[in-house]
Amino acid sequence: MELRKDYFADVRKDGLNEIGQPRPRLDSPGHVTGQTAYFADRNFPGLLHLKMVRSPHHHARIRSIDTSEAEKHPGVVRVLTAKDVPHNVYTILILIQIGPEDETVLADGKVRWKGEAVVAVLAETERAAQEAAARVKVDYEVLPAVFDMDEALKPGAPIVNEYHGRNYYLYDSGECRKVRFGDVETGFGEADHILEQSYQSSPIEHAPTETTGCVVAPEGNDRFTCYTNTQAMFFTLDNTSIILQMPGSKLHFVGGTVGGGFGGKVDVIVEPIAILAAKLTGRPVSFIYSREEEMQISSPRAAEKVVIKDGVMKDGRIVARKVTGYTDAGAYSRHSPYGAQKGAAHYPGPYTIPNVWIDTYCVYTNRTPSSAMRGFGVTIGDFALEVQMDKLARLIGMDPLEFRFINAYRDGDMKAHRQPTEGAALIECMQEAARAANWPVAEKYMTMSSYRKGA
Amino acid sequence: MAIRRGRGVAAINYPTGMNLGGDPTQALVHSTPTGNFMVTLSSVDLGQGMKQIMAQICAETIGVPTDRVIIDTADTDTGPHCMGTFASRGTHRAGNAVIQAAKEARQVMLEVAAEELEVDASDLETDGHGNIVVKGAPQKSISIFDVALSAHFKRGRSISGRGMFLIPRSYPDKETGAMKPSTCYAHACTLVEVEVDDETGEVTVLTVKNVFEIGRALNPKMVEQQLVGGSWMGISHALYETTEPYYPSRDHGGTDFNQYLMPGPGDLAETEIIVLERPSADGPFGAKGPGEMCANPQIPAVANAVFDAVGVRVDTLPITPERILRALKAKAAG
Structure with a gap:
């Protein structure tokens, strides 16, 4: 790595004692010698293991659940169903008034994705819990499922989630989050060229070294300590308090070093049911995802579809950009309504465009609920935007870097979501990249600056 | 049939924080009688090194070496509230809270030192090595250990x-x-060179040059670890990863690392990282949040390089050999 201190030297105070110094990490020796403690290193006498019975169907009505065989299985201590969960229907962003509550801790009457939790089995050993889970009999009536976002948005599509009653999230702005800036149709009318393209991504996995999980220990006084690898301590505690209808003062969450998160540990999935199990059995409980659960059950990055329509002039100026983004939330909201909204604020990218129209939709389908992941709401948008930029440059016969210099935002430029640009540095990054790669760029672009006089 | 070379570029920006519901983080700082400083938080260290960075921020603000600062975090009984570690917010939000707490603690420390030295607190400064000295008269000083004992x-x-x-x-x-x-906002520009085998559709990433503007590299070695890791993750996202290879079909989802493809050490390109620092107005010592940003620009840069190499666009992620071959076949069919 090279620090190029010559850029922005006039606005930066170097020469500090600790900041800017490559100090060795104080926690590294523990990590590389295996001495760092993670949540799963906690062990307690009498620890119970929780395993989930999961839906084999993408969408089905539950006619009946028979847990009698599982309860008789040697080593089984308790079997939990929806009726055991005090506030079974929840949604995590309710903490900031983003509703409706739309997801069940344990399925109640219906499953909406393959892998959904239906019954929790607690046993003395992982093996006994797994074996007993296989003995739970659930009678399903399979329902039509919808997987494709375009299909889900068509009239008459099967409704994925009755708590929404429609296959998209309803914002206060309507069926999508909207950004309107300038007059996009006038911009298209003036443009020398129009290019409309569609981009698509697939769900991906966070792939942390340490899978999601927690270990809960009763403190003996109606209070419970939850050792967890959540990325957000109080967010998880507060949601658990709602789901279990338990005062927050009864809950103590302890984290520590987490073996990788990447956004995969901001849902509140394992903690509430494990604490409930500890409460109902009076014993410590461990609920840790297998690698298979981490990959197919825990929320992935959402698949997205992005349609971009641009109006561009022969001289390289983009005069209008219209973006329609679709985020595949899967069966439940989790963080996806926010991801779609974050996308609305991110478009049209780091470029100053006078006419912008953005619609971003959060769409429900019968698949594993997606949620936050590194770059949430932005990563796939950047893929679409930057491939589109390459196509536009080629369309007008311009070098792709020079084309970006022409449109790059600079200090003081008004963004589409009506925030003035501050602290821009896109131009300088491109200048340095051109130098590092010996990519020839005209001198006038190499002497540009993100600074503007008076801005 | 041939191995064809191409290069691609992408430029991006990335926002710091997640301001849907308000975006708060608190910190408490106190000294122990040993003259060490304890920072209490409830933020989570995901392995990226949050604790180390908070220690350096506190140390710089108070004026002690970093190893005199201890971070106690992620316990809801002791730590004040933090929204969590996500949205590239950890360093920025918690760092600002630590600075404010450390400034208040520093002021008390200087007041106690002033009483011991019988001078005005505004005439004192820290030497960064654990002592408080009178400005312009460094022979008149007191150790922070003695100040803590006195307090x-x-x-x-x-x-x-x-x-x-x-x-x-x-x-x-x-x-x-x-x-x-x-x-x-943090910024980046990435240039990628690839080779594409137009018979097998296989993509080999030859070089990745990333220029990242991150506000301030608070600890350059840790910045490097995060940016290099992010760059690898971007390549992996572009070419390999998916839990649903034939999305929207739910079939063929990987359940372990044998089935879920990611690049191995031999698949990783020569990776170059160049860092620019334009301090942000509201960041701790000007820092921005580069944690998420650094894994983004490689994806479109690879896509553009593949087009440059073989003349077909794959606008669906991941850019697998199958998708490249299908696109080449469609192009050949006219």
Whole structure:
């Protein structure tokens, strides 16, 4: 790595004692010698293991659940169903008034994705819990499922989630989050060229070294300590308090070093049911995802579809950009309504465009609920935007870097979501990249600056 | 049939923080009688090194070496509230809270030192090595250890401070979408060179040159670890990863690392990282949040390089050999 201190030297105070110094990490020796403690290193006498019975169907009505065989299985201590969960229907962003509550801790009457939790089995050993889970009999009536976002948005599509009653999230702005800036149709009318393209991504996995999980220990006084690898301590505690209808003062969450998160540990999935199990059995409980659960059950990055329509002039100026983004939330909201909204604020990218129209939709389908992941709401948008930029440059016969210099935002430029640009540095990054790669760029672009006089 | 070379570029920005519901983090700082400083938080270290960075920020603010600072975090009984570690917010939000708390503690520390030295607190400064000295008269000094002892046992002062950083909630305008969803923006430009085998569709990434502008590299070695790791993750996202290879079909989802493809050490390109620092107005020592940003620009840069190499666009992620071959076949068929 090279620090190029010559850029922005006039606005930066170097020469500090600790900041800017490559100090060795104080926690590294523990990590590389295996001495760092993670949540799963906690062990307690009498620890119970929780395993989930999961839906084999993408969408089905539950006619009946028979847990009698599982309860008789040697080593089984308790079997939990929806009726055991005090506030079974929840949604995590309710903490900031983003509703409706739309997801069940344990399925109640219906499953909406393959892998959904239906019954929790607690046993003395992982093996006994797994074996007993296989003995739970659930009678399903399979329902039509919808997987494709375009299909889900068509009239008459099967409704994925009755708590929404429609296959998209309803914002206060309507069926999508909207950004309107300038007059996009006038911009298209003036443009020398129009290019409309569609981009698509697939769900991906966070792939942390340490899978999601927690270990809960009763403190003996109606209070419970939850050792967890959540990325957000109080967010998880507060949601658990709602789901279990338990005062927050009864809950103590302890984290520590987490073996990788990447956004995969901001849902509140394992903690509430494990604490409930500890409460109902009076014993410590461990609920840790297998690698298979981490990959197919825990929320992935959402698949997205992005349609971009641009109006561009022969001289390289983009005069209008219209973006329609679709985020595949899967069966439940989790963080996806926010991801779609974050996308609305991110478009049209780091470029100053006078006419912008953005619609971003959060769409429900019968698949594993997606949620936050590194770059949430932005990563796939950047893929679409930057491939589109390459196509536009080629369309007008311009070098792709020079084309970006022409449109790059600079200090003081008004963004589409009506925030003035501050602290821009896109131009300088491109200048340095051109130098590092010996990519020839005209001198006038190499002497540009993100600074503007008076801005 | 041939191995064809191409190069691609992408340039991006990335917002710091997540301001849907207000974006607060608190910190508490106090000294122990040993003259060490304890920072209490409830933020989570995901392995990226949050604890180390908070220690350096506190140390710089108080004026002690980093190894005199201990971070106690992620315990809801002791730590004040933090929204969590996500949205590239950890360093920025918690760092600002730590600075505010450390400034308050530093002020008490200087007041106690001033009483011991019989000077005015405004005439004192820290030497960065654990001592407080009189400006312009460095022979007149007192160790922070002695100041801590004096505060605890003689002066009856608590060398401590409270820090709070809050970005108030922003509500998007329903009609125009006017909103303030985040604070400062990090930037990047990435150039990628690839080879594409037009017989097998296989892509080999030869070089990745990343220029990242991150506000301030608080610890350059840790910045490097995060940016290199992010760059690898971007390549992996572009070419390999998916839990649903034939999305929207739910079939063929990987359940372990044998089935879920990621690049191995031999698949990783020569990776170059160049860092620029334009300090942000509201960041701790100017830092922005580069944690998420650094894994983004490689994806479109690879896509553009593949087109440059073989003349077909794969606009669906991941850019697998199958998709490249199908695109080549479609192109050949006209």
